[in-house]
Amino acid sequence: MFDSSTLGKRIREARLNKKLTQEQLSEMVDIGSYYLGEIERGVKVPSLKVFVEISDALGVSSDSLLRDSVSAGIVYVNSEITKKLDTLTPKQRASAVEILDAYIRSIK
Numbered sequence: 001m002f003d004s005s006t007l008g009k010r011i012r013e014a015r016l017n018k019k020l021t022q023e024q025l026s027e028m029v030d031i032g033s034y035y036l037g038e039i040e041r042g043v044k045v046p047s048l049k050v051f052v053e054i055s056d057a058l059g060v061s062s063d064s065l066l067r068d069s070v071s072a073g074i075v076y077v078n079s080e081i082t083k084k085l086d087t088l089t090p091k092q093r094a095s096a097v098e099i100l101d102a103y104i105r106s107i108k
Contacts, residue, residue, distance in 0.1 A: 002045075003042075004042040004043075004044075005042030007039075007042065007045070008039055008041055008042040008043075009040070009042070010065045010066075010067075011039060011040055011054060011058070011065060012040040014060045014065065015040075015058060018059070020058075022036050022037055025054070025057060025058070028053075028057040029053040029057050030053075031050060051065075
């Protein structure tokens with residue numbers, strides 16, 4: 001199920017990471033700043049064209065913006081975790097898995 005609120009939060013987070021105001025980003029993608037605010041609050045869902053333009057303007061992948069908004073985003077997160085684990089030695093990897101297991105147990 002699609003979550004427009006999470007998508008909006010991700011867009012806002014990426015915009016702030018780029019140190020852009022809503023006005024600056026909205027000018028870059030040729031939309032109104034009020035409309036961008038509605039997107040960031042999850043009130044409105046951007047068209048595919050606007051979504052791609054926002055993603056391009058922010059220099060982020062669409063996957064990173066959608067990862068918590070659609071179930072396919074789980075693949076992105078899993079891929080990121082796998083990349084990080086691949087940089088570790090077998091002993092470090094085992095420790096990381098133990099830490100992850102303990103964390104998962106603590107949040108259930």
